Amino acid sequence: MKNKKIIVVGDIHGNFGLLNRLISELRPEIVLQCGDWGWFPKEFNKTYIDEFGRRKTWKAEIKNKDTQVYWVDGNHEDHWDLRDLKSNEVFPNVFYMKRGSVMMLPDGRNVLFMGGAYSIDKKYRTLGRDWFPEETISQRDIDNLPDVHVDMVISHTAPYEFNIVDYHEAYGHDPSRDALTYILEKYKPKRWLCGHMHKYQHGFYEGCIWTCLSYAGHSDRWWVEI
Secondary structure (H helix, E strand, O other), X not given: OOOOOEEEEOOOOOOHHXXXXXXXXXXXXXXXXOOOOOOOHHHOOOEEEOOOOXXXXXXXXXXXOOOEEXXXXXOOOOHHHHHOOOOOEEEOOEEEOOOXXXXXXXXXXXXXXXXXXXXXXXXXXXXXXXXXXXXXXXXXXXXXXXXXXXXXXXXXXXXXXXXXXXXXXXXXXXXXXXXXXXXXXXXXXXXXXXXXXXXXXXXXXXXXXXXXXXXXXXXXXXXXXX
């Protein structure tokens, strides 16, 4: 049986055009996405003028219906809207993966999803519009973790143990990274992929290969096949 093609992508920030282009080029069966998806549904389908003066509509759809997309929340999402979702299938074949949810890939690997991170720019944002206190991983998220075997973690930020160059650290401590340290110790996954730092980095920590992906459209690596 032919293995399905699976790719992991970094921050999208609502650039669904680039994501659609990547899916069209690579034709993966499954896409896993590491947060800052850009879930601000009040803005979807609004018309705007781009930097070249062209009128465009911000469409959040994934055009290739043969590809299934699974994404976690970053810090830049409407967390109140996510909290009230009636279904995790937000568009056809596009699924929001709540913190602590697990899925099995076709090859049998279990993937744990854990979104969330601290916004260093929250003082420039407005509560309830583009900043939400639920952005960071909570104790409740940790308490609700499942007791299952985990091979891989998809998160937005990363545990402090990973030797990541993080410009966010200059702006203060992120409790979400402490929570991910707990997850690293609890599950001891063999693979970990994240985003948030906007810079491609990778390394190895006590049996875990980790990859930090850049963001959509950046010249750095913002996707990887697994």
